[in-house]
Amino acid sequence: MWENCEVKNYKAKVLSPIFWNFILSTLYFLLDFVRTTKIMTKNKKSASREAKKPASSDMVEQEKKSTEISNDKNKIYPITEAIESTKKLTKTKFDPTIEVHFRLGIDTKKGEQQVRGAVALPHGIGKTIKVAAFVTLDKEKEVREAGADIVGGEDLIAQIKASEKTDFEVAVAEPIMMKNLSQIAKILGTRGLMPSPKNETVTPNPAKAVLELKKGKVSFKNDDTGNVHTVIGKASFSSEKLVENFNTILDAIKKAKPSSSKGVYIKNISISSTMGPGIRVQIA
Numbered sequence: 001m002w003e004n005c006e007v008k009n010y011k012a013k014v015l016s017p018i019f020w021n022f023i024l025s026t027l028y029f030l031l032d033f034v035r036t037t038k039i040m041t042k043n044k045k046s047a048s049r050e051a052k053k054p055a056s057s058d059m060v061e062q063e064k065k066s067t068e069i070s071n072d073k074n075k076i077y078p079i080t081e082a083i084e085s086t087k088k089l090t091k092t093k094f095d096p097t098i099e100v101h102f103r104l105g106i107d108t109k110k111g112e113q114q115v116r117g118a119v120a121l122p123h124g125i126g127k128t129i130k131v132a133a134f135v136t137l138d139k140e141k142e143v144r145e146a147g148a149d150i151v152g153g154e155d156l157i158a159q160i161k162a163s164e165k166t167d168f169e170v171a172v173a174e175p176i177m178m179k180n181l182s183q184i185a186k187i188l189g190t191r192g193l194m195p196s197p198k199n200e201t202v203t204p205n206p207a208k209a210v211l212e213l214k215k216g217k218v219s220f221k222n223d224d225t226g227n228v229h230t231v232i233g234k235a236s237f238s239s240e241k242l243v244e245n246f247n248t249i250l251d252a253i254k255k256a257k258p259s260s261s262k263g264v265y266i267k268n269i270s271i272s273s274t275m276g277p278g279i280r281v282q283i284a
Helices: 002-015 017-052 057-071 079-088 137-146 154-163 175-190 206-215 239-255
Strands: 097-104 116-120 131-134 150-152 170-173 217-221 227-234 266-273 279-281
Touching (some): 079 097, 079 279, 116 239, 137 150, 170 206, 206 217, 227 239, 239 266
Parallel strands (some): 131 150
Antiparallel strands (some): 266 279
């Protein structure tokens, strides 16, 4: 009797939907576990094979260049060799700017030791800059013909004062306009745009100044740490043109030496391309 009851109970359990749901759930879990384990094992093997693959020629070349830069960071090159090295180490897809940096032995706390000026580079800088001209009404036509992008007098000053927008890279002004420019001196000064007689952007002949700027005249001024940063062209320029532009700016920096500056004036020179490493240059 008891045996018959146990058999009936067993059959009831086996035929129960709950029992079969449990069995199916367990099977699905085991299948998912096996599938996940296979995928993880495959990914690990793929990662291991990728790690063992030899580096591509581009990667090897980049590593080689990085090693050369690291090994030669203290080496000083003649200007021609420095420019050629800078051009070779350029990694950007666009035509980068070639910059030169001078570390000067000046006391920036002394007003008389500020170094600033302007010089027309023989081959330009490979870029047309946007020039604003603050002139009287009778000079507006001349500066427009010379290539000024923004021209005006008191109206332009009032516009900048109201908006605080300066959509230009260099400003030129007549001496008579400087009194009015004092209204926006803070706006222009903090952005390095204030015209000055020292860099020849305050002149009675603004048309000539605009023309020179459009042809590649550059201004330079030391920063708070005694360094001067300026541009000498593009990487697409020939090395000869870049050397000539460099020598022109070097001569201008030497001529701008303050009389009160003592000791070594030019302590260090380096050149670099946009996003490129600095290359130290021999001081001639």
